[in-house]
């Protein structure tokens with residue numbers, strides 16, 4: 001009896017999986033929703049009687065367990081690189097010429113598919129079972145959002161069918177189809193809640209939900225457009241188009257209208273034709289992606305330091321809209337820069353209701369001759385904040401009011417001064433509350449110290465409550481737990497999470513701290529270069545401008561800025577307090593590979609490289625076991641030359657040092 005029930009359960013699960021595949025992957029349902037629900041109900045019945053038969057891939061188990069307290073970071077086995085993009089047809093042709101050259105006359109074809117505007121996701125299946133769903137993050141590490149992916153109906157919990165790989169990372173986009181998005185908004189409005197403005201942002205927000213049960217019923221969808229890891233590779237077709245077919249047979253929703261063409265002209269035709277119809281689609285598309293179909297050819301083409309060389313996105317021109325300028329407010333940035341921002345009548349732009357637009361700076365305001373009351377044209381391109389592109393002067397009302405440059409800081413009332421070069425206005429006070437808040441927000445941001453729970457609103461409240469003045473104050477907050485918990489809407493749990501986030505941030509490498517300190521001109525990559533060069537904060541603080549100029553990528557302006565920053569008494573005091581609080585002030589040594597292709601070799605790089613930055617080349621050498629040197633001597637084993645190599649090349653040739661070009665260098669590094 002119980003054996004029969006078990007068989008029935010397995011059969012029902014298989015049947016439901018097949019219906020999911022027909023519905024989501026093939027778009028050919030052959031069963032009504034009611035019948036489907038009946039099958040699901042029967043599975044639930046059997047599982048209630050036999051709870052030990054419940055498996056994680058059962059269709060009843062899309063949502064289970066407790067809400068999460070946060071997301072773990074996970075490393076991508078194959079990085080999720082972004083795709084190079086262009087708005088320009090001629091650049092597509094240049095891209096094609098590079099491909100032709102690199103493939104040396106071999107035939108090739110392009111897959112052309114729509115670039116759905118959603119959130120990039122990687123779904124890992126091991127022996128067919130969904131084991132991980134991860135966001136792109138910074139490309140190498142993302143958030144583990146498996147529980148949320150499971151709650152999305154078009155994500156298969158198990159792959160069905162033949163020839164299932166041992167491991168596959170299916171890459172794609174989670175997005176919110178228009179119909180489901182509008183329906184969800186209607187419900188919100190009916191509940192007296194504000195509707196979401198933009199499907200893509202709302203999708204991002206939904207994936208950040210800690211309680212997966214809140215995702216069910218929102219109608220988010222998944223569409224695959226690529227593959228990361230695939231094992232065993234030899235069992236699968238070289239053509240990605242064929243691989244798509246196979247994925248569809250496993251129940252994966254792959255973008256349905258992929259075109260495979262064998263010339264750039266045909267690819268451009270597909271892009272143009274699609275551009276005509278995209279407004280009528282049930283989801284947002286911001287461009288088309290051209291990819292080489294063959295996996296082997298993709299491997300040969302490889303990557304630049306940022307993008308795969310075998311694909312490019314063609315983006316459609318930004319949408320423009322007309323609105324009326326109601327007012328201009330002034331925002332103060334973390335270094336005191338005051339920027340004007342347009343407040344305007346709401347306008348629908350590329351699927352988003354927009355109320356604000358950037359005016360960049362006061363020179364721009366004057367150039368546009370924009371006045372309050374004017375009818376303006378705003379444009380939204382990609383992810384960039386919409387901007388005012390021109391004024392419809394014919395529609396200017398008589399009482400239109402010119403915009404005056406502020407003479408005082410709108411946040412603290414201190415006098416403002418014109419920036420060098422004259423484009424920006426800057427608040428002159430180092431004690432400006434608006435700047436302080438912005439600096440602290442920046443300090444806690446994911447790209448810097450990554451302090452969990454430290455959002456904009458909380459930081460503003462902490463500053464207003466006098467609990468935090470500078471970044472070192474974060475590390476004393478554990479003694480003020482009750483005061484934090486008393487802050488509006490904080491509560492015990494979030495307070496503890498926030499304090500734990502502060503504690504965790506103490507372990508960040510020096511590179512992150514240097515980036516977080518708001519030193520003028522110092523961004524993430526320069527901070528990393530400085531931290532790796534000097535290895536600890538004391539040598540950075542003791543460094544002269546000349547010492548700093550030794551660091552790759554550091555020029556006069558930057559060296560002077562870092563030096564001045566650490567000469568400042570109150571900045572040194574912040575470092576002292578961070579040290580006392582136990583914040584890490586050192587940079588871990590990079591692990592090197594003693595069997596790598598450059599193991600034991602002293603390597604010099606000279607001239608201008610095409611694919612790699614100088615820093616990247618040095619990193620590669622060091623991570624593959626080599627030692628980087630700046631000058632040629634008898635001890636040099638290898639010289640890598642880029643364009644315009646000067647005296648080093650001559651010297652290397654004289655000393656009999658082996659000389660290779662960038663292509664050969666990359667080949668060896670990848671060997």
Ligand SMILES: [Zn+2]
Nearest residue numbers: 409412427432
């Ligand atoms: Zn100010």
